[in-house]
Amino acid sequence: MKLKLSIGLTVGIVGALGIWTGSVAAQERFTDLKYSQWAADSIEYMADRGTVSGYGNGLFGPSDAVTRAQAIAFLVRELQPQAQTGASPSFTDVSPAHPFYDVISVASQSGLARGFTDGTFRPDEPISRAETAAFLTRAYELTNGTQPVRLSDIEGSWASDPIRTMSTNGLIGGYSDGTYRPDQTVTRAEFAVFLARVIHYERNAAIETQDWDKLMSYMTVSEEVGQMLMPKFQQWNGKSTTAMNAGLQETLNDQHPGGFILFENNIIDAKQVATFTHDLQTRAGDIPLFLGTDQEGGVIKRLPGGTNLPGQMALGAVDDADLARAAGQLTGEEMQALGLQLNFAPSLDVNSNPDNPIIGIRSFGSDPDLVSRLGLATMQGLQQSGVIAAVKHFPGHGDTSVDSHLGLPVLNDDRARLDAVELKPFRAAIDAGVDMIMTAHIALPAVDDEHAVSRKDGSSVPIPATLSKKVLTGLLREELGFQGVIISDAFTMQGIAEHFGEEDAVVRAVSAGVDIILTPKDSAAAHETLVKAVKNGTISEDRIQESVRRILELKFKYGLFDQGNDDFPARLSSLPTVIGSAAHRQIEREIAERAATTLAGPIESIRQGDHVVIAAADEDTGKQLEKQLAVASASQHLTTEVAVIGQAKTTQAMDKADYVILASYQFRNVASQFGWAAFQDIIDRLNAKQKRYSLLSLGNPYELLYLQHAKSALAVYGKQEPNLAAGLNVLLGKLTPQGVLPVQVK
Numbered sequence: 001m002k003l004k005l006s007i008g009l010t011v012g013i014v015g016a017l018g019i020w021t022g023s024v025a026a027q028e029r030f031t032d033l034k035y036s037q038w039a040a041d042s043i044e045y046m047a048d049r050g051t052v053s054g055y056g057n058g059l060f061g062p063s064d065a066v067t068r069a070q071a072i073a074f075l076v077r078e079l080q081p082q083a084q085t086g087a088s089p090s091f092t093d094v095s096p097a098h099p100f101y102d103v104i105s106v107a108s109q110s111g112l113a114r115g116f117t118d119g120t121f122r123p124d125e126p127i128s129r130a131e132t133a134a135f136l137t138r139a140y141e142l143t144n145g146t147q148p149v150r151l152s153d154i155e156g157s158w159a160s161d162p163i164r165t166m167s168t169n170g171l172i173g174g175y176s177d178g179t180y181r182p183d184q185t186v187t188r189a190e191f192a193v194f195l196a197r198v199i200h201y202e203r204n205a206a207i208e209t210q211d212w213d214k215l216m217s218y219m220t221v222s223e224e225v226g227q228m229l230m231p232k233f234q235q236w237n238g239k240s241t242t243a244m245n246a247g248l249q250e251t252l253n254d255q256h257p258g259g260f261i262l263f264e265n266n267i268i269d270a271k272q273v274a275t276f277t278h279d280l281q282t283r284a285g286d287i288p289l290f291l292g293t294d295q296e297g298g299v300i301k302r303l304p305g306g307t308n309l310p311g312q313m314a315l316g317a318v319d320d321a322d323l324a325r326a327a328g329q330l331t332g333e334e335m336q337a338l339g340l341q342l343n344f345a346p347s348l349d350v351n352s353n354p355d356n357p358i359i360g361i362r363s364f365g366s367d368p369d370l371v372s373r374l375g376l377a378t379m380q381g382l383q384q385s386g387v388i389a390a391v392k393h394f395p396g397h398g399d400t401s402v403d404s405h406l407g408l409p410v411l412n413d414d415r416a417r418l419d420a421v422e423l424k425p426f427r428a429a430i431d432a433g434v435d436m437i438m439t440a441h442i443a444l445p446a447v448d449d450e451h452a453v454s455r456k457d458g459s460s461v462p463i464p465a466t467l468s469k470k471v472l473t474g475l476l477r478e479e480l481g482f483q484g485v486i487i488s489d490a491f492t493m494q495g496i497a498e499h500f501g502e503e504d505a506v507v508r509a510v511s512a513g514v515d516i517i518l519t520p521k522d523s524a525a526a527h528e529t530l531v532k533a534v535k536n537g538t539i540s541e542d543r544i545q546e547s548v549r550r551i552l553e554l555k556f557k558y559g560l561f562d563q564g565n566d567d568f569p570a571r572l573s574s575l576p577t578v579i580g581s582a583a584h585r586q587i588e589r590e591i592a593e594r595a596a597t598t599l600a601g602p603i604e605s606i607r608q609g610d611h612v613v614i615a616a617a618d619e620d621t622g623k624q625l626e627k628q629l630a631v632a633s634a635s636q637h638l639t640t641e642v643a644v645i646g647q648a649k650t651t652q653a654m655d656k657a658d659y660v661i662l663a664s665y666q667f668r669n670v671a672s673q674f675g676w677a678a679f680q681d682i683i684d685r686l687n688a689k690q691k692r693y694s695l696l697s698l699g700n701p702y703e704l705l706y707l708q709h710a711k712s713a714l715a716v717y718g719k720q721e722p723n724l725a726a727g728l729n730v731l732l733g734k735l736t737p738q739g740v741l742p743v744q745v746k
Contacts, residue, residue, distance in 0.1 A: 030054055036062035039189035042196035049199075049220050051078045052192055062189035069100035069123035070188075071132070072113050074195060075139050076103040080110060089113070091121035098123060112139055130159035130182035132191060133172065136198050137162035145169035151180040171197050203286055207561055212552045216545050223287075224541070224548045225530040226256030230290060230487070230516050231523035233260060240265040242272055244279045252283055255527045258551055259290025259342065261519060262302065269304045270338060270575045277339030278568050287552070288560040290516075292342030292390070295331055296362055298718045299667060300345075306334045307584040310726075312347060312374070313701070314595035314717040316364035316742030321377040323591060328381020328389070330584040335387050337571065337578040341558055342388045344438060346378040348425035349398035351743060355670045358403040360700040361717050365742025366398075368424040375425050376432050383435070388558055390487055391429050393440035394476060395447075395465055396422030401670060404441040404495035410462055415446045427480055435554055436485045437476065439466040439514065441495030447471050454499040461499045463508075472513035485550045487516040497521060503529045510539055515547035592722035596730050597739030599704055599713035604692045605733040606659050611639045613657035615682060617675070619644050621663055621698070621719060628724040629661075633732055645678050651685070660686055660693040661731065665719055667699040676706040683710050696727055704745050715741065 029047060033040045043060060046052040051074050054060040076083065089108040094101060100123055107113035112135075115121040127135070136142070145168035152174075154160045159182055166172040167180075172194070174180045186194070199218055206215035216224065234240065236247040242265075251257060260280065267273055277291050293302040298311015307330055315324050328346070335343060350371050351363035364374045375391065382389040393404075395418065400409035413422070426437065443462035448470035451460045465471040466488045476482050488509055491497065496505050506517055506526045510533075520526035533539040555561060606612060612629065616622035622642035629640060641657070643650035654660050662682055666674045679695075686693045687709055694712040697703050701715035714737060716727035729735040 029058070030060035030062075031058035032060055033062055033189075036189045039193050042193040043189060045196050046074075046192045048222065049078065050081075051195065052188070060188065062187060064188050065126035065185045066188050066191045067124050068121065068127050068131070069098070069104060071127045071135055071191060072107045072123075073100055073103045074191065075112055075135065076106050078195070078199070079112070079139060080106055083110070089121070091115045091119065091123075093120045094123055114138075126185040127191070128182060129180065129184050129186055130157055130163065132186050132194055133162040133166045133182075134159045136171075136194060137165050140198055140202060142166065142169060142171075142198075150174065150178060152177075153179040154182060157182045169201060171201055200286060207286065207556075210553075210556055212549045215552065216548055219548070221531055221534050221541060221544070222527070223256045224544050225527055225534065227258035227287070227548045227551050228510065228514075228516055228530065228544070229255060229257045229520065229523055229527055230259040230261055230292070230518050231255075231257055232263060232519045234263055234265050242266055242268050243276055244283065248280070249283065251523065252285075255523055256285075256287075257289070257523070258287075258516060259292060261344075262291065262293045262340070264302060267302060267304050270306075270579045271572060273304065273338045273340075274572055274575060281339070281563050288555055288563055290342045290388075290551075290555070290560075291340050292344060292388075293335075293340055294344045295335060295340075296345040296347060297327065297331065298720060298723075299361060301720075303334060303338065303579070306579050307331070307581075307588050308720045308722055309588055310592040310595060310716075310720060310723045311361050311718045312364045312378075313351075313361040313742060314591055314723065314739075315374055315378070316370055317595040317597050317715070317717060317739030318591060319370060319374070319740065319742070320594070321373055323587070323594075324374040324377035325381040325384075326587050327591065328378035328383075329385045330381075330587055332382040332385025332387035334579050334584070336385060337575055339563075339571075341386070341560060342390060342436070343382055344390045344392060345382070346375050346389065346391060347393065347397075348372075348375045348391045348429060349393055349396055350421050350425065351398040352421060353399045353401060354700070354702040354705055354743070354745075355401040355672050356398060357401065357668060357670050358405065359398050359400075360667055363398055366744050367742065368421045370742060372425040372428040376428055379429060379432070379434060383433075386558060388435050388554065390436035390438050391426065391434050392438035393442075393489060394426055394437050395440065395442075395444055395471060396426070397440045397442060398422065400442060403668070404464075404489070405493045408461060408464060408495045408499060409442040411442050411444050411446075413446060418444070418446060423480070426476075430480050430482045434482075434484060435557070436487055437482060438518075439472065439486060439488050440464075441466050441489055441493055444468070444471055447475055452500070455501050455504075456498050464495055466496060466514065467500065467505060467508040467512050469512040477513060483550075485515045485547075485554050486513055488514050488518050490519040491517055491526075492519050492521050502526060506530060507533050507538060510543065510547070515550055588722050589726075592716070592726035593729070593735055593738075595717055595723075595739045596726045596735065596737045597701070597715045597717075597741050598737045599695070599697060599701065599715050599741065599745075600710045601712060601737075603714055603730060603737065604659070604694050604712040606633070606636070606638065606692075606731050609637050610658040611641070611656065612659045612661060613641050613643050613653045614661045614663060615643045615645055615650060615654060616663040617645050617665065621665055624719060625661060625663055625696075625724060625728070628721065629728050632725060632728045632734070636732065645682065654682070654686065654691070655689065657691065660691055662686075662693055662695045663698055664695060664703055665698040666702070671700060671702045671705070674706070676703075679703070680707055683707060687711065694731055696731070698723070698727075701741060701743065702745060715739070 297309030379389040402409035448468040697715040698719040716723040
């Protein structure tokens with residue numbers, strides 16, 4: 001692993017590390033750093049840690065000498081912040097009246113503070129560069145490194161050994177003339193940089209050895225809490241965020257987030273996304289970011305120009321685990337090329353409720369065994385490509401009729417039903433080694449019947465799974481045995497936001513067992529709330545560190561700490577060979593073509609020279625189909641016309657047609673409340689006039705629950721280009737439908 005710590009040995013005085021990016025914040029906190037910009041980032045870093053402080057009134061005194069007592073105070077604050085004053089120090093010149101008596105006492109007991117042969121400590125004497133090297137080498141138990149020593153004036157110094165140790169580890173630099181000047185006094189700014197260097201050296205050493213406890217010992221509560229936040233950053237100053245900007249940099253500096261999620265307005269094209277994610281990781285410091293998105297395929301797709309997979313229910317209609325695995329793997333390969341290592345997919349929701357307004361075709365189907373089989377294969381494909389699969393939405397969002405983006409669904413099934421249906425795919429994923437599980441903002445009374453007072457209207461509302469310790473710790477961790485990372489669904493969704501204030505919700509979620517809060521409404525406020533909760537004892541730091549340890553382990557497992565070693569220019573130039581490659585497009589076509597499913601039949605075919613009317617609920621859908629039909633039927637001399645259902649001229653157009661494609665797209669609404677009456681009227685009229693037609697289901701395939709007497713009906717499970725092409729080729733007689741309906745339609 002390449003350390004992110006790199007210090008030249010001939011930097012003037014001590015030089016700036018260039019790792020930390022808090023100099024603006026440092027200037028806001030301290031007003032006297034104008035001539036100490038080389039140290040501003042380190043001063044801010046150490047001040048954030050509570051190790052160094054100013055004199056008040058915005059003054060830090062960067063050019064003031066550091067006394068031996070002050071240096072010891074810095075080290076005690078850093079290494080022994082909880083230590084209690086013990087026996088009196090034996091130094092003859094340190095009395096109880098000395099302002100640093102307590103810290104010198106602690107340091108003397110632990111061996112950090114050593115005096116002179118005459119029994120004095122000389123607390124008020126300025127510390128030299130030699131003494132600084134000795135103090136730090138002893139305090140951190142440093143051993144010799146491998147870098148060459150190019151300091152011409154350290155031989156003969158009493159501190160030559162610790163200076164050499166610091167130098168061989170790249171922790172100190174000399175002057176341009178090759179000297180170190182061991183007897184020169186160290187300023188407060190210089191000491192802050194020396195100490196910050198050692199801390200980051202120790203952090204990187206902990207990362208290399210996967211010593212997460214050691215790494216966390218060098219992390220502040222603010223940093224630890226930050227790892228548990230994954231905000232979005234869709235806009236800054238009214239513009240879409242598609243590159244690094246001041247707002248993002250401020251978030252990185254102040255909140256230390258564990259990652260970010262990308263949405264459509266963060267994305268322009270493949271090159272832009274790859275550059276953006278590279279820049280984010282470069283600015284992240286020594287702990288890399290989770291960079292994720294929702295790339296389920298089908299209706300939920302974010303990646304630009306990538307393979308346009310037909311969606312999970314299309315895979316359910318094919319029921320081929322190898323094909324599902326290939327879909328997962330190609331998705332992962334394209335995400336990796338773009339610098340994204342976390343996919344919020346697959347959905348393991350068993351869509352047993354036709355009225356489900358949010359899952360539907362995002363599910364593999366209504367059979368828990370089918371969902372388990374294909375969900376695991378997709379998950380494994382993602383993992384094989386080096387992408388983390390965050391399966392969702394635990395404990396299962398398939399049997400609801402409320403969209404948790406808009407309200408709080410309640411899953412009233414008993415425990416036996418939960419085990420047999422909703423929990424079955426998650427249990428299988430856990431047994432197969434899933435790394436991350438996303439929670440659902442749904443209530444589960446069979447597991448947790450606790451209620452809370454709604455912030456919205458004062459009513460009593462059930463506790464959603466995301467905030468329930470019984471669900472997340474009791475059921476998911478203790479009963480099902482999940483040891484990976486638990487991430488919440490978005491905190492901007494009304495299932496949480498409507499009934500619980502964000503401050504209350506983030507504390508409840510972490511207390512319940514959530515490791516990462518996804519898209520808090522106000523990430524700065526969420527961060528501050530959790531820091532306060534730790535400091536006031538509402539949440540223990542041990543509980544925070546449980547989550548941080550899981551997060552760090554997962555980042556290491558998937559090679560995120562090694563990302564600085566990749567050849568970014570080469571990756572950028574290879575994008576066209578990965579994103580939407582011919583091999584990936586072939587898998588896309590195979591899924592779509594094998595998924596096409598006869599709902600009612602036999603399927604009526606379009607004939608040579610037909611006048612085809614495409615009737616759809618909106619003109620855009622009709623135009624999409626018309627465009628695809630022109631490509632698919634180039635040699636069949638068809639004429640086409642788009643008609644919008646509900647318009648007066650639509651009936652006349654269909655009466656003149658040789659063939660009618662009646663396109664239905666029901667998604668993101670309750671199926672039973674869809675406008676089926678207009679579709680039924682059209683079917684009845686086409687039957688009466690003995691027209692050739694097909695009902696083409698582009699969304700949730702539940703049409704025949706509500707429509708009668710359809711003679712020809714075909715489901716393609718989405719209106720992406722490959723789904724449309726496959727469906728139209730069936731209607732043209734070029735393909736035979738092979739799919740099996742993966743949901744029950746009774």
